[in-house]
Each structure stands twice: as C-alpha cells, then as structure tokens.
C-alpha cells in the first residue's frame with residue numbers, strides 16, 4: 001500500500017516565486033491603466049497641528065485638465081475599526097504633516113500634481129506635541145477635543161487624561177508586599193523611536209463606480225475584506241456595494257492591512273461615477289500620509305531578591321500612536337496583558353495607554369509590537385541580574401515562565417520552547433567565551449528573550465473556500481501574502497490533506513467578490529485560524545470527491561483515498577489519476593462518469609487561551625516565544641557599533657515550510673538590527689526631516705553582520721494546524737534589546753533610547 | 769517637444785517618441801508595457817527599478833529615456849531563455865525573495881556582477897548589490913543565491 005506524502009514540515013519554494021523572479025507578477029502599480037481616469041493630486045498638511053482657516057481652490061480649478069477639487073466639504077467620515085478617530089480628510093484641524101486636506105482630480109498625473117501645489121490652505125498654528133511624554137504634560141495641546149464623541153471611544157478606558165485614547169491595566173498580587181520582599185529595586189525609563197514600515201512598494205488605490213451603483217476598489221492591500229468593512233462604515237454605504245480586490249503586495253510589514261488613503265478614492269469615485277479615480281502616493285507621502293510605527297516611552301520598576309527571584313514589577317507603557325490610535329489598540333492592549341515579558345512575577349501592576357501625538361498615525365509592524373516592550377524589559381532584566389551579581393542566562397532561566405506556571409493574567413501557561421531557544425542562541429554565539437577587547441575596540445555580548453501574544457478579536461473566526469475543477473484545487477482566504485509565505489503555507493496544508501502534488505494547489509488573489517464571511521473586524525493573517533479554516537474546507541472537499549468516485553465505482557467511500565494525485569481504492573486496487581478524471585471522466589465499466597466541479601467552505605474559531613474582560617478588544621490565542629543573542633564591537637573613538645554575530649531562535653510550533661520560516665527570521669532579524677542601530681524618523685518642530693529611503697536608514701547589503709544565525713524550535717501548538725503556531729514574522733522583536741545589552745556589556749554604559757547611533761555612543765563615552 | 773529614439777530592448781530594436789522629462793522607467797513601464805522593472809521610491813534610493821544600460825546596472829527612474837537612444841537596455845523580461853536564468857533559479861531555490869518587489873532589480877545587478885566577475889566572494893556580492901534595498905529577506909539568502917548561480921554558470 002502506498003503511503004501518503006506529507007507536504008508539511010518540508011521546504012518548498014514559495015508557490016508564486018517563479019512569477020516574481022521573471023517579472024510576471026503584477027503588483028498594484030503594474031495593473032493596466034484604466035480608461036477614463038481621473039488622477040488624484042493629494043494636498044496634504046504642511047503643519048503638524050493647526051486650525052484650517054480656509055482653503056482656496058480657485059487657482060487649482062483654473063489649471064488645465066483639472067476636473068474638481070474635493071475637500072472635507074465634499075468628503076467626510078471617520079476611519080477606524082474599534083475607534084473611529086481618523087478623518088478621511090481633515091476638516092477643521094490638521095494633526096500631522098502629511099494629513100490629507102484636499103484632492104485635486106485631473107486628467108493627467110502631471111496636471112494633478114501641479115494643480116495640487118496651487119491649492120492654498122490657510123492655517124492657524126496650534127502648539128505641537130510630538131512624543132507621548134510631551135502629550136502627557138499638563139499644559140500639552142489637546143489633539144482630539146471631541147474624543148468622547150468618537151464611535152468606540154467609551155469602551156477603551158481612555159479619555160481620563162486629555163490625550164489618552166485608550167488605557168488597559170493588568171494587576172496581580174500585592175505590589176506593596178512585592179516591594180517589601182525585594183532586596184534590590186531598579187527604576188528606569190526607556191524610549192523607542194518612531195520608525196517606518198518602509199515596504200518597497202508604495203501605497204496606491206484606484207476606484208470606480210459602475211452604472212449599477214456598485215463600487216470597485218483596487219488597492220495595494222493585503223486585507224481587502226478588512227478594508228471593505230472599514231471603508232463602507234466610514235462612508236456610510238452598504239458593504240455589499242463595495243468590492244475590494246488586490247494584486248500582489250510589494251511588502252506590507254504591517255502597513256498594508258489597515259485602511260488609510262483607500263477611502264479617499266472610493267469617496268471620490270462616488271462623486272464621479274464612471275471615472276476611475278487613481279491615487280499613487282509619492283515617496284514622501286508614503287512616509288507621512290499613511291502609517292508609521294508607534295514609539296514607546298516605558299517606565300519600569302522591578303524588584304528582585306538576592307536569591308535571584310523577581311518579585312515585583314510596575315510598568316507604565318505610554319504609546320505614542322500619532323494622530324490616530326485605532327490601528328494600535330491591540331498593541332497597547334497586548335503590552336498590558338503580556339507586559340511582564342516571559343517572566344514569572346507574583347506582584348504586578350501594568351498600565352498601558354495610547355497617547356495621541358502630532359505625527360502620522362501609527363500601525364504596528366510585524367506582529368503586535370512587543371518589540372518595543374522588550375526593548376525595555378530585556379534591558380531591565382540585565383540590570384537586575386548585574387545588581388545581584390548573577391549571570392544573565394542563569395537569571396533568565398531561573399525566572400522564565402514555563403508550561404504549567406500561573407501567569408500574572410491568572411491563566412496556566414502552555415508549554416513553549418523558550419528555554420530551548422535560549423540554549424540555541426547562546427550556543428550559536430559561544431556565550432561562555434568572553435569577547436576579547438582591543439585597545440580602541442570594545443566588544444560585548446548580549447541576549448534577550450521575548451514572548452508575544454497572538455491576539456484575535458473576540459468575535460473572531462475565519463473562513464476559507466476550496467474549489468476543485470480541471471485547473472486543480474484553488475483556495476480562497478481573506479489575506480494576500482505580502483511576503484510572509486502565508487499562501488505557500490496554506491497550499492502545503494491543502495495539498496497534504498487532499499493527497500495532491502503541491503503544484504496542483506493555487507491560492508487565488510484575494511477579492512471580496514469571493515464572498516467569504518468575516519464577522520470579525522480585522523484580517524486573520526495568523527496561521528491558526530486561517531490554517532484550520534483551510535483544513536476544514538479541503539477535508540469537506542475530499543469527502544465530496546471521494547463520494548462521487550465511490551458512487552461511480554460502486555464501492556464504499558471508506559476504501560477510497562487520494563495519494564499523490566491518484567485516486568485509489570484500497571479494496572479493489574483500482575486507480576485513476578485525478579486530473580484525468582476531471583478531463584475524461586471517472587472510468588467505469590459503463591463508460592466515463594463526469595466529475596462535477598466541487599466547492600467546500602471551512603470555518604475556524606479557535607478557542608482563546610485568555611479572554612480578557614475588555615470584550616471589545618481582543619483575546620490571546622497563545623504565546624509565541626523566542627530568544628536572540630548578539631556580539632558587538634564598539635569603536636571607542638567614533639562610537640560606531642558593529643554587530644559581529646547575531647543569532648535568533650523562535651518556537652514556531654511546527655515549521656510547515658522550514659526554509660521559508662528561516663527566511664522570515666533572517667529578514668526580521670535585520671529589521672530588528674535596523675531598529676537597534678539606525679531606524680529613526682526624526683521630527684523637528686513636528687516636521688519629519690528624513691521621510692525618504694535615502695535619509696531614513698533601512699539596512700543595506702553592506703550592513704549585514706558577518707554571522708547571522710537563525711534557528712527553529714518546534715514545540716507543537718495544541719490546536720494549531722499540524723501544530724503550527726507562527727510563520728515567525730514577528731522576530732524583529734528579539735534582536736534590538738540583545739544588541740543594546742551587548743553594547744552595554746562592551747562599554748559599560750546603558751543606552752536606553754533607541755536607536756543606538758554612533759553619535760549617541762560617542763557623546764556618552766565623552767561625557768562619562 | 770518629442771524626440772524619436774530607438775534602442776535595443778532585450779535584443780530587439782524598439783523605436784518610440786519620448787518627451788524630454790520622460791524617464792526610462794516610465795517609458796518601459798507605461799509606453800512599452802514592461803512592468804518587470806519596479807517603481808518604488810522613484811528617486812534613486814532603492815534600486816527596485818534597476819535595468820542594464822549597455823550591460824551596466826542603472827536606476828531606470830534616474831535615467832531619461834532620451835539618453836538611451838542607440839543603446840542596449842536589458843530588463844528582467846529578457847533574462848529567461850528557454851529556461852530560467854541560473855540567477856532566477858537560484859533566487860527561487862535559495863528563498864532569496866519574499867514580497868519579490870526588489871527581485872528584478874537585484875537579479876539584473878547580480879547579472880552584471882557575474883558578467884565581469886564569474887566567482888565573486890561574499891564581500892564582492894554585498895558591495896555590488898549595496899545599491900539595491902530589500903526590506904524583507906535580510907539579504908543572506910540572496911547572497912547565497914548569487915553564489916549558487918555563479919557555480920552553476922561555470
């Protein structure tokens with residue numbers, strides 16, 4: 001008897017790789033131009049915070065080729081999933097440089113561009129707050145005076161302080177008792193920088209209203225369903241009227257699953273039926289008008305006993321979310337509920353808040369931004385270990401959360417491979433061997449652990465659809481693969497279940513016309529729900545298929561199986577290739593019996609590990625865990641930090657495609673390195689001064705450390721598809737604090753502010 | 769003002785009229801329908817638009833179409849022959865791509881490198897590719913792919 005081939009746990013190239021390397025893949029900008037197009041010239045705010053006194057559109061309207069200029073008088077609505085706090089177009093106030101203020105619609109891109117420059121906006125400047133710390137000052141300007149009227153505002157615990165949009169707290173034990181037990185208490189403030197997702201492909205969108213009133217939106221998004229939901233609500237139209245489709249996505253890094261400029265073109269298309277309204281952001285717009293990544297100001301206070309027991313922790317995480325908090329709510333929530341880091345601490349009080357500031361709205365980047373939280377915690381852990389003279393590895397091992405431990409949340413922790421990850425990375429960089437200093441070069445090693453909750457909306461569920469016809473099997477899910485390998489993952493699951501060769505399975509471009517039903521607010525990019533929905537869909541498909549064959553062959557379905565694309569009866573040893581069945585019919589004594597095309601849907605609503613008492617926000621499905629280690633060399637004269645070795649290990653549950661997981665880890669590690677050393681969107685008086693890829697430093701080929709190790713740890717996730725837990729896209733989390741700890745060891749000073757640039761190190765060395 | 773130009777594109781002669789402000793990238797993508805060269809920053813910062821101009825890699829967004837009159841231009845669409853180019857195959861097999869937006873530019877820069885250095889070491893590969901950004905992969909696997917392809921060619 002033939003054995004079934006498992007296509008999970010094996011490396012395959014990404015299913016769309018060939019189309020990408022030959023230039024055949026179509027990204028949004030590659031779609032053929034539509035006829036009857038109106039090009040959008042976007043007029044954006046040049047002020048970080050100001051009242052709009054008036055907009056003079058007359059000169060622009062006189063420009064040749066200009067059809068219209070639309071302002072908040074014509075387009076209104078507030079974007080948001082849980083909290084509608086982002087105006088589609090600024091009405092009376094602008095809150096960041098880059099905020100859309102008006103749209104010029106013109107017959108050519110050139111006319112749109114030059115006419116946009118003619119729109120005169122008169123501003124009355126208001127005081128500016130650009131960091132969370134500034135926005136929390138008593139005399140800070142109030143960014144959203146009408147906050148309490150926003151849809152969703154009431155449920156978020158915000159509004160208690162003027163610029164706080166949401167507040168989540170988590171407490172356990174008795175903090176005072178904890179401090180009393182501690183022999184050493186350390187307090188420290190940490191800061192991360194505002195960064196940019198910097199996917200290579202810029203944002204763009206085009207929309208058209210058809211004669212029957214329906215709307216179609218083509219966008220550079222990974223999450224058409226999520227966009228449809230948000231845009232239709234913001235514009236007050238029936239979701240069924242709007243169809244959203246996407247092309248290949250040239251990198252999302254978190255910024256292409258949320259809604260921003262897409263709503264503008266839909267609104268403009270409604271005003272100009274029959275035209276395709278086309279908006280392409282330029283590079284500076286990509287940096288200022290869509291999303292940036294939130295920055296964190298973290299205050300930590302932790303107490304430890306001489307024996308090395310962490311007994312108490314108090315934290316205040318103030319998230320600088322920019323001018324809109326909505327896209328960061330799960331980040332802020334996660335920081336509260338997972339804000340201890342992967343440590344067992346009995347007495348805890350954590351406060352996590354979303355703070356409005358005058359820059360581009362923030363959205364998380366790869367995962368829930370637990371990176372920022374760990375930037376603080378992991379540096380703090382090193383300081384605690386040093387204070388009681390304990391080795392940082394031993395100290396961590398002594399305090400990490402293990403399966404069966406009770407968390408501060410109250411839940412009993414599930415098993416993870418955290419300790420194995422730690423072992424892997426310390427071995428990779430030969431942790432025990434002390435680095436040798438040279439006179440002008442100081443060397444140091446550092447490490448960091450992390451955990452990250454996989455969060456889902458409480459009404460969360462996923463749907464997948466599987467179809468079989470003579471093209472093979474086609475799967476539809478709600479998320480485009482922006483580079484994570486999600487579609488290859490899905491194809492491997494489906495091929496394994498159906499007994500097909502991998503190249504018989506395709507994942508169709510995501511299009512809301514496929515009609516998947518998603519009650520939840522956000523896209524379900526995480527592997528557990530999507531994977532399980534796909535498994536259910538293909539299992540049902542297989543049942544239908546086997547039944548048809550069994551009926552034709554006059555056999556019991558129980559005896560029929562599909563192996564490597566061949567339908568086999570274990571009872572009679574009769575067999576026929578499946579593709580032939582579709583082409584020529586099922587062979588029977590009475591002549592061919594034709595197979596009907598088949599379709600089946602699957603659903604998944606995984607039960608959460610932790611459901612909070614904020615029913616509106618999120619639940620935790622499980623935790624992902626990992627570790628990183630780094631060895632650095634610091635030039636004592638110039639302050640320059642060079643990373644010699646970098647190692648990361650992540651417990652992914654089960655690596656369905658090991659090399660693709662490793663690829664995610666390596667890419668993530670370099671992003672984390674960029675966070676630690678370079679990436680920083682700098683604002684001067686509220687104006688970003690480096691909004692392009694030349695002045696904003698994204699890691700280059702030449703920045704790669706000499707040694708980069710990535711290791712997979714596999715402790716299967718209960719309930720995960722084939723035990724899978726993660727595609728490892730959230731690894732950037734790990735690396736930055738490990739680098740900071742290595743720098744601290746090398747030069748004996750701690751830089752708590754991200755990024756650790758040569759200049760900051762040089763200054764610090766000079767002053768100390 | 770329009771200027772007639774003609775040049776070799778992937779081995780075939782093409783002629784068209786271009787305006788003085790038109791970039792090579794726009795001419796390729798919008799006039800000739802070749803969207804393999806990607807438009808990303810459009811300001812010479814990222815390398816996604818890289819093509820070969822007389823065998824040397826250039827940022828097509830920074831070259832004016834009028835400048836290529838009489839020259840030879842190669843894009844990713846011209847890399848494949850009967851089969852995939854060894855660099856394309858190696859990039860797939862070594863997982864040197866995720867979103868793939870950087871891939872066409874990287875392939876052409878690497879092709880130019882291999883044309884004059886058939887056995888580049890890692891440092892030479894990194895330096896040759898320093899003008900091509902990739903946000904996704906972390907570069908390691910791309911470097912490996914170039915090495916594998918250089919061995920396959922010999």
Ligand code: FES
Nearest residue numbers: 810812814815829
């Ligand atoms: S698009 Fe030409 S260099 Fe970025």
Ligand code: FES
Nearest residue numbers: 866868902903904
């Ligand atoms: S694969 Fe996405 S930029 Fe390189």
